[in-house]
Amino acid sequence: MSEAKKFMFLNRKAPYGSVYALESLEVVLISAAFEQDVSLAFVDDGIYQLVDNQKTDDIGMKNFSGAYKALGDFEITKLYVEKESLEERGLTIDSLMPLVYEDEDDDWEEKPSIKIVSREELAGIMEEQNIVLSF
């Protein structure tokens, strides 16, 4: 296979109200097997996918928020959260699940996967991608 491509999965939809967030996560997990340069971006209502303390018992739907915590184990370590979308929703990084990965290049030190970036920065990161898939 030729050089790894840069894949960005852009999430702009809230969980539960529609299936996009769940099925997007399924694509992301599969992508890990292809050894590409994968990142996730959370913009607009996509921010709500990462909110901590989701409880779905009373709506009869599977709480899949735990799966985001497994991303680090799949070496998916770049989760960009857009600062403006976060603030517009009255949230801070403390409202989000604490997602981490172990950095193999740094003595397996535990590091945060979530990076808060401005819209401007994220637009720049998006321009570096080969493939952007938006769900």
Next chain:
Amino acid sequence: MAILHIVNKSPFERNSLESALAYAKKGSGILLIEDAVYAASGKTKFADAVKACVGDVKVYVLDPDYQARGLGEVAVVDGVEAVDYKGFVDLVAQFETTQSWL
């Protein structure tokens, strides 16, 4: 890498045009298809926002969708270029990557 941003929702219904406008950097393109073609009409309250980005960003409207919605006689925002499906294909080829604001 220059991105072709594809928007398919009416700006009256969703914020996808707003997001695309915020993300479109100089040299990139925005293509309005399906219900997003209403944003290409020079008559709506979004016309100024679209006009403001024309220049740094190339804005295109998918004419078959524009015609289908009875807008054929309505002038598009100054600087917006109409394309057919072949033009859509050419744009995807011309820009290095695409991002659909679904």
Next chain:
Amino acid sequence: MIVVIGLACVVLGLVIYYSLWHSGKSKLKFGILVNEGPYQHQSADSAYQFTKAALENGHEIFRVFFYHDGVNNGTRYAIPPQDDRNITELWSALQEKYKLDLVICIAAAQRRGILDENEAKRQGKDGDNIAPGFRISGLGQLIEAGIESDRVVSFGD
């Protein structure tokens, strides 16, 4: 006289060579992602029109991948009114003409009841409903389409 004809041949040859080289260069490989079913949203129509236009203009379609409700493009049991377009049949016809690779995501298909013969058997269901020209496969086929294609274009809600 012979010199003139010879020169003309050389020039003509160069022109043909250049145009072939040029047309070859501009042809790309596209991957198409369809995230919505037919009729409810225009996205399946848009994806079809785009795919058809790309093929008619000499581009290659590496794969059309159907995900989310997009898997509903691939059931042969839909019966739209006679004066309406039949999107599934349009896809099947395009597949036959251009030998398109139309792939339905297995995980999304199982949720929504789209089955081929093998899957129906494996799941103990009493019949299949996949339309001609479509095949069911895994999500990896979408990632592969991203790796192998020059461009990926998504259509959805």
